[in-house]
Amino acid sequence: MRKLLAASLLLLSFISLNVSPVMAAEEEEGKTAFIMHHIKDAHDWHIVDIGDHAISIPLPIILITDGKLDVFSSGEFHHTDDGSVPVVRGENTYLKYHEKIYLADENGGLTMDADGHPTNAKPFNISITKNVASMLISVAIIFAVFFTVANRYKKNGVSAPKGVQSLIEPLVLFVRDEIAIPNIGKHHYKKFMPFLLTVFFFIFINNLLGLLPGAANLTGNIAITATLAVFTFIITTFSANKNYWKHIFAMPGVPKPLLLIMIPVEILGMFTKPVSLTIRLFANITAGHIIILSIIGLIFIFQSVAVGPVSVALGSAMTFLELLVAFIQAYVFTLLSSIYFGGAVEEAHDH
Amino acid sequence: MDLIIPDSGLIIWQAIIFLIVLLILRKFAWKPILGALSEREASIENALLAAENAKKEMANLKAENEKLLEQARLERDNILKGANEAAKQITEDAKTEASKISSKMIEDAKLVIDTEKKAALSEVKNQVALLTIEVTEKILRKNLSEDKAQQELVEGYVKDLKLN
Structure with a gap:
C-alpha cells in the first residue's frame, strides 16, 4: 500500500514536472492546452523539461511524398513544433507544426487559413510516433x-x-x-x-x-x-x-x-x-x-x-x-x- | 478536433502490429495455453470421476463384505446350533440307550434271579422233602414198617406244596 502511494506520488510529481514549462510557454493558448498536449500523439517521446532544455527521445519519422520514402530522426526538428525548423530531404522540405508534418510552400514556410490552420500539402506520414x-x-x-x-x-x-x-x-x-x-x-x-x-x-x-x-x-x-x-x-x-x-x-x-x-x-x-x-x-x-x-x-x-x-x-x-x-x-x-x-x-x- | 480524427499512419501501424501480434499469439501462446487448460480441466474431471467411482466401488465392496460377514455369521450360528442339537441328541440317545441297557440288564438279572430262585426253591423243596422223608422215616421207622406207603403220602403233600 505504501509502495503504491509512493509510486503514485512519484507519478504525479513526474507529470507536474512535465507540465510546468509547457504551461508557462502556452499561457496564451489557455491553461488547458498542456492537457491536450499529453493526450495527443507526438513525433518524439518527451520526458521532461529542465529549464528551457527539453529532454526527449527522438523517434524515427517516415514520410512518403510522391512515392518517395524519406526517413529521418525527429531530433532534426530540434524540439520545435511551430514549423520554424525545416528539414530538407532532396526536393522536399518538411515542417512540423502542432505535431503534424507539412511540406513547405514555395517560400519555405506555412500558409495559414483564416482559422490559423496550415493549408500546406501533407506527406503520407507513417512515422514511428510516440504511440x-x-x-x-x-x-x-x-x-x-x-x-x-x-x-x-x-x-x-x-x-x-x-x-x-x-x-x-x-x-x-x-x-x-x-x-x-x-x-x-x-x-x-x-x-x-x-x-x-x-x-x-x-x-x-x-x-x-x-x-x-x-x-x-x-x-x-x-x-x-x-x-x-x-x-x-x-x-x-x-x-x-x-x-x-x-x-x-x-x-x-x-x-x-x-x-x-x-x-x-x-x-x-x-x-x-x-x-x-x-x-x-x-x-x-x-x-x-x-x-x-x-x-x-x-x-x-x-x-x-x-x-x-x-x-x-x-x-x-x-x-x-x-x-x-x-x-x-x-x-x-x-x-x-x-x-x-x-x-x-x-x-x-x-x- | 485533432483528437477525434484518426491518424492514418497510426491506423496502418496498429493494423499491421495487431495482426502480427494476433497471429503470433494465436500460434505460440493461445493454442498451447487453451489446450493445456482444457487438458487440465479434462484430467481434473476424470480424476474426480475416478474418485467418485472408487468411492462407489469401496461402498459396494464394503456392503459385499458386510453381506459376506453376515452370511458367515449366520452359517456359524447354524453350525453351532446344529452341533448343539447333535450333541444334545447324542447325550439324549446315550441316556436312552443307557437306561434301556440298564433296564434290560435289570430285567435279565431279575429273570436270572427268578430262575435261580425257582431252582433254589425247588431244590429247597426237594431237600425239604428228602429231609422230611428222612426225618419222617426216622420217626416212622419206629412206627411204620413199610416206608413205601409213607413216601407216597409225603410226595403227595409236597406236590400240593409246589402248586402254591
Whole structure:
C-alpha cells in the first residue's frame, strides 16, 4: 500500500514536472492546452523539461511524398513544433507544426487559413510516433509474458499454475468462461478465442501502460480504438451465418411494409456497433487522463502550493479509479465484441 | 478536433502490429495455453470421476463384505446350533440307550434271579422233602414198617406244596 502511494506520488510529481514549462510557454493558448498536449500523439517521446532544455527521445519519422520514402530522426526538428525548423530531404522540405508534418510552400514556410490552420500539402506520414513506439513496447511486454506462460503450459500444462502463469491464467479463464462461452455459445466460441484474448490483453496492458508517468495515451487514441473496432466488425461480418443476414434483410415475423424501415435501421446497426466500440474505449481512457491532468493542472491555475496536497490526494484517488477503468474497458470491449460474434453465429430459433 | 480524427499512419501501424501480434499469439501462446487448460480441466474431471467411482466401488465392496460377514455369521450360528442339537441328541440317545441297557440288564438279572430262585426253591423243596422223608422215616421207622406207603403220602403233600 505504501509502495503504491509512493509510486503514485512519484507519478504525479513526474507529470507536474512535465507540465510546468509547457504551461508557462502556452499561457496564451489557455491553461488547458498542456492537457491536450499529453493526450495527443507526438513525433518524439518527451520526458521532461529542465529549464528551457527539453529532454526527449527522438523517434524515427517516415514520410512518403510522391512515392518517395524519406526517413529521418525527429531530433532534426530540434524540439520545435511551430514549423520554424525545416528539414530538407532532396526536393522536399518538411515542417512540423502542432505535431503534424507539412511540406513547405514555395517560400519555405506555412500558409495559414483564416482559422490559423496550415493549408500546406501533407506527406503520407507513417512515422514511428510516440504511440507506435509505446505500442511496440507493449507488444514486447505481451510477447515476453505470454511466451513465458505458454512455455510453462507446454512443459507442464496439467500441474497447478506458478508465477506469472497464476496471474495470467485467471484472466484467460475469465475471458473464456465469463465472456466468450456465455455470449458466443459452447459450439462456436473456440475460433474467436485468439482474437478475444489478444484484444483483451492488448487493451488491458496498454491501458495500464498509459497510466505510467510520461507514457503514451495509446488506448485513448481514436485511430487505435477504431482499428480494433474494425477488426471486430470484419470478424463479425465474415463469420456471420445465414441467420444473421436474414435478421438484417428479412427480419422474420415483421410485416413486409415495415421492412422498408427495418432494413436501413439494421444496416445502420451493423456500423454503429464498431463506432460505439471505438468511441467508448477512446472516450473513457482519454477522459480519465484528462481528469488526472486537470487535477494536477489546478496547482498551476491557482498558482498556489496549498493546492498541492489536494491535487495529490485527488490525483491518487483518480489513478486508482483509472486502474479499475483500465480493466473494465478491456473487459467491456471484449464483452461487446463477443456479443457481436455471438449474434453473428447464432443459430435460427423460434420466435 | 485533432483528437477525434484518426491518424492514418497510426491506423496502418496498429493494423499491421495487431495482426502480427494476433497471429503470433494465436500460434505460440493461445493454442498451447487453451489446450493445456482444457487438458487440465479434462484430467481434473476424470480424476474426480475416478474418485467418485472408487468411492462407489469401496461402498459396494464394503456392503459385499458386510453381506459376506453376515452370511458367515449366520452359517456359524447354524453350525453351532446344529452341533448343539447333535450333541444334545447324542447325550439324549446315550441316556436312552443307557437306561434301556440298564433296564434290560435289570430285567435279565431279575429273570436270572427268578430262575435261580425257582431252582433254589425247588431244590429247597426237594431237600425239604428228602429231609422230611428222612426225618419222617426216622420217626416212622419206629412206627411204620413199610416206608413205601409213607413216601407216597409225603410226595403227595409236597406236590400240593409246589402248586402254591
